[in-house]
Amino acid sequence: MILSENKKESYFSIFYHNSRWEQLIRQCLIPELDGCIKGKKINCFYWHLSEDQGHHIKLTVQGNQNLGFESVLKENISEYLIHYPSENLVQKFPMDSFFMNFENNAVKMAIYRPFNQQTSVFDSSELLQIRSIFTNIIASQIDGEFGDEFKVGISVYVLMTVLHTYFSDCRKMELQLREIITLMLSRKTIRETVMLERQLFPLDLAASGVPEIWQDFMENYVTSTLTWLNPLGGFLKDKQVTHQEFNSLFLDIIYLFQEQLGADLNLHPYFCTFLLYRYMISLP
Secondary structure (H helix, E strand, O other), rough: OOOOOEEEEEEEEEOOHHHHHHHHHHHHHHHHHHHHOOOEEEEEEEEEEEOOOOOOOEEEEEEEEHHHHHHHHHHHHHHHHHOOOOOOOOOOOOOOOOOOOOOOEEEEOOOOOOOOOOOOOOOOHHHHHHHHHHHHHHHHHHOOOHHHHHHHHHHHHHHHHHHHHHHOHHHHHHHHHHHHHHHHHOOOHHHHHHHHHHOOOOOOHHOOOOOOOOHHHHHHOHHHHOOOHHHHHHHHHOOOHHHHHHHHHHHHHHHHHHHHHHHOOOOHHHHHHHHHHHHHHHHH
């Protein structure tokens, strides 16, 4: 992304135990960032959740460098962490990586690489828009810890929004998902495919929450009761794609969303897609 002369993109890593992310987001990040937007200090932001080298939120902010938003945000977020510290994460041994965890209850600057600025489907401005939409989806649905149940559930809602935007017939949705799953598997080795199948086929669909999500979506999305999904639906309606482009769009959506959730990109995109497909083929 090419920024104008006065624009700056800043990268905050906010280390804070994930059991307190809900409070951090609602009590600190949203008020601070909304205030900066209203004051025209920043024009957009998005975040990625992460548990690599300590639980933390990677916050990317784009704003006017002449208004000093970076130092103000860092100071105010740091002050919140001091007043409301989270519990320290116990370092596991053997460690999952070669690197020690960063200090907890702290803000670090520019320690992660900027995320991709475009894909084969989305240009830089569209990518910025959809990451902001995903950030708002996460913020609106946070409830306690960010475990796999939360990640899978919210992802299925997002995938159903994508399918519902472009298809009105459930049979066509099912066929499209089958094609996408085949495409996903074609990119994996035989060993990876076998490992995925061993993890997925014993799963109890009823326990996955997908039936309840399906019913909730089908009953409430068309009546706009699920307002937190409306911005995503509106964004997608403006994005016209061919049949082949839809597969790429679907894959971009699921991988981008899993990336922002801090999920396992080798497992979760396929896992969520397969769960939804498996439920759809069970329908009468």
